[in-house]
Amino acid sequence: MIIDTTNLPDGTAIEADIVIIGGGMAGITLARQWAEKAKTIALLESGGREMEDDAQDLYAGTGTLAVDGSPDTDIDEYLTTSRARFYGGSGNWWGGKSVPLDPADFAKRPWIKNSGWPMSRADLQPYYDRACDMLEISRFDKDYAAPQHDGRPPLDINGSRRVTSLPRDYTRVTGRTNTDHFENFIYGFTDAANISVYLHANVVDFNMNTARTALNSLGVVGTDGRRFAARGTTYILACGGIENARLLLAANDRNNARFGSRSGALGRYFQGHTTIDKERSAKEHGTLLHFSNPPGSLSLYADRAPGAPHAVLGTTLEGQSHYRSGAFTVTLGLDEERGETDEQALRTTASRIDQAALTADNDQGCWCYFMTENLPNPQSRVTLTEAVDTHGVPRVNLRWEYGAADIDNLERSVDAFARELGSSGAGRVSYPIERGEIAGAMGPSRHHMGTTRMHADPAVGVVDTDLKCHDANNLYVTGSSVFPTSGIANPTLTILALTLRLSDHLQEKLGA
Ligand SMILES: Cc1cc2nc3c(=O)[nH]c(=O)nc-3n(C[C@H](O)[C@H](O)[C@H](O)COP(=O)(O)OP(=O)(O)OC[C@H]3O[C@@H](n4cnc5c(N)ncnc54)[C@H](O)[C@@H]3O)c2cc1C
Numbered sequence: 001m002i003i004d005t006t007n008l009p010d011g012t013a014i015e016a017d018i019v020i021i022g023g024g025m026a027g028i029t030l031a032r033q034w035a036e037k038a039k040t041i042a043l044l045e046s047g048g049r050e051m052e053d054d055a056q057d058l059y060a061g062t063g064t065l066a067v068d069g070s071p072d073t074d075i076d077e078y079l080t081t082s083r084a085r086f087y088g089g090s091g092n093w094w095g096g097k098s099v100p101l102d103p104a105d106f107a108k109r110p111w112i113k114n115s116g117w118p119m120s121r122a123d124l125q126p127y128y129d130r131a132c133d134m135l136e137i138s139r140f141d142k143d144y145a146a147p148q149h150d151g152r153p154p155l156d157i158n159g160s161r162r163v164t165s166l167p168r169d170y171t172r173v174t175g176r177t178n179t180d181h182f183e184n185f186i187y188g189f190t191d192a193a194n195i196s197v198y199l200h201a202n203v204v205d206f207n208m209n210t211a212r213t214a215l216n217s218l219g220v221v222g223t224d225g226r227r228f229a230a231r232g233t234t235y236i237l238a239c240g241g242i243e244n245a246r247l248l249l250a251a252n253d254r255n256n257a258r259f260g261s262r263s264g265a266l267g268r269y270f271q272g273h274t275t276i277d278k279e280r281s282a283k284e285h286g287t288l289l290h291f292s293n294p295p296g297s298l299s300l301y302a303d304r305a306p307g308a309p310h311a312v313l314g315t316t317l318e319g320q321s322h323y324r325s326g327a328f329t330v331t332l333g334l335d336e337e338r339g340e341t342d343e344q345a346l347r348t349t350a351s352r353i354d355q356a357a358l359t360a361d362n363d364q365g366c367w368c369y370f371m372t373e374n375l376p377n378p379q380s381r382v383t384l385t386e387a388v389d390t391h392g393v394p395r396v397n398l399r400w401e402y403g404a405a406d407i408d409n410l411e412r413s414v415d416a417f418a419r420e421l422g423s424s425g426a427g428r429v430s431y432p433i434e435r436g437e438i439a440g441a442m443g444p445s446r447h448h449m450g451t452t453r454m455h456a457d458p459a460v461g462v463v464d465t466d467l468k469c470h471d472a473n474n475l476y477v478t479g480s481s482v483f484p485t486s487g488i489a490n491p492t493l494t495i496l497a498l499t500l501r502l503s504d505h506l507q508e509k510l511g512a
Pocket residue numbers: 021022023024025026027044045046047081082083084085086087088089090091093094095096097098099201202203204238239240241243247446447478479480490491492493495
């Protein structure tokens with residue numbers, strides 16, 4: 001059932017066994033797992049069915065992108081353009097690019113400070129498989145460096161074990177396309193007798209018990225200022241990578257809670273993703289790849305149709321260990337992204353690759369962009385400002401750092417990749433970006449990770465390995481805020497996998 005709080009009397013008590021805060025990709029994934037089960041579910045969503053300016057404004061705040069060696073950039077607008085505050089969340093806008101984290105991303109890498117997940121890729125693989133099924137894409141269980149894929153051969157970098165081909169795919173389950181896949185995803189479960197989705201239900205308060213060890217209830221405000229209380233035995237916070245931290249920080253201020261108090265990690269370690277590339281000009285060439293012995297077809301790297309997995313090049317754990325670098329990928333550019341059609345782009349790419357050396361005055365080589373892992377850094381963080389939103393909740397300030405260590409890592413990674421390609425005779429890399437030009441070469445993605453990081457030790461993390469808050473027995477957090485490191489994978493598939501894992505944990509603990 002879908003209930004709009006504008007139709008509820010002031011003071012209505014919302015009661016359910018499990019209360020989910022946030023109706024985005026994560027909250028909806030969780031709720032779907034409980035449809036037709038014995039437990040009752042209340043899903044509280046701040047927005048309505050469509051975007052509304054008043055609701056979207058609750059996301060407004062201040063932001064700075066601090067890139068070492070460049071002047072700080074004001075990114076206030078990023079806070080409202082990189083996330084959507086209505087039912088379906090940013091799933092209404094997402095590109096649908098679905099990518100699992102690599103095995104290397106989960107590893108404790110001694111040369112990367114604060115790295116290591118409390119689980120491996122193999123541990124998460126069954127949940128990735130289920131997440132792929134939900135998103136109606138094929139499972140990421142093949143080796144993309146192996147010569148298969150329906151006649152689409154991977155590039156051979158002379159058998160290098162340091163550079164490999166990594167898979168990506170696009171789902172149709174997104175509000176961006178004009179299909180019913182997303183409608184089914186967000187509404188297909190809401191008729192179940194045990195599910196109540198509340199729209200225009202803004203959670204503003206986390207009322208704790210007197211010992212401050214568990215949540216007693218949530219304070220909820222409707223768009224017209226009507227107030228409600230929501231009570232359950234178990235609560236799940238699923239409001240996105242920035243808002244999860246904002247709400248817990250606000251609860252520490254407003255409700256005398258102590259989330260993250262033992263680690264001081266709440267709001268810190270914010271990580272984002274950004275592409276880095278430079279367009280060629282008449283005088284200079286841009287970021288380019290030239291392959292000396294290209295395979296007959298590059299379609300494994302160029303095809304980007306939904307449901308047909310494609311690949312990028314990236315460093316393996318062995319490569320990262322050898323070069324003391326973090327995750328790094330190179331995506332071959334479709335010139336479609338620069339205004340050509342699919343077919344033209346493929347033809348252009350193929351003809352460039354068939355030709356010889358990279359020089360500034362010819363048009364050879366394949367445009368590409370680079371991505372490096374944004375390293376976990378406690379100074380890159382979400383804090384609260386003095387300003388408050390219309391419901392009195394402090395607005396957010398985001399300081400996103402891409403520090404000297406990130407730039408060192410980027411340059412080391414490009415160098416490593418170029419060495420692997422060059423020494424094997426497979427090709428050449430052009431990376432004509434000076435250190436001070438990096439800020440201008442960045443294309444920030446709308447991925448927000450790390451602000452409620454997961455760690456078994458309350459002195460280090462905000463949530464434990466089951467995603468339970470270290471500082472509240474009955475509150476769990478799901479979403480990219482729990483990622484200890486960000487890899488280079490677009491985060492939503494991993495958000496879904498972690499949420500499915502959380503759901504199984506709760507079904508085991510509470511009974512379904
Ligand atoms: C333009 C764009 C393109 C993207 N492309 C990709 C892509 O190709 N691949 C990829 O993996 N990711 C992509 N992303 C990121 C992706 O959309 C997010 O990772 C994903 O949607 C996060 O899901 P979530 O449920 O954790 O958070 P959200 O989708 O942000 O959902 C949070 C929900 O909580 C609600 N909420 C917030 N505060 C409150 C409150 N106080 N009370 C009640 N409810 C509240 C919000 O209204 C929202 O519905 C993109 C994002 C954008 C904006």
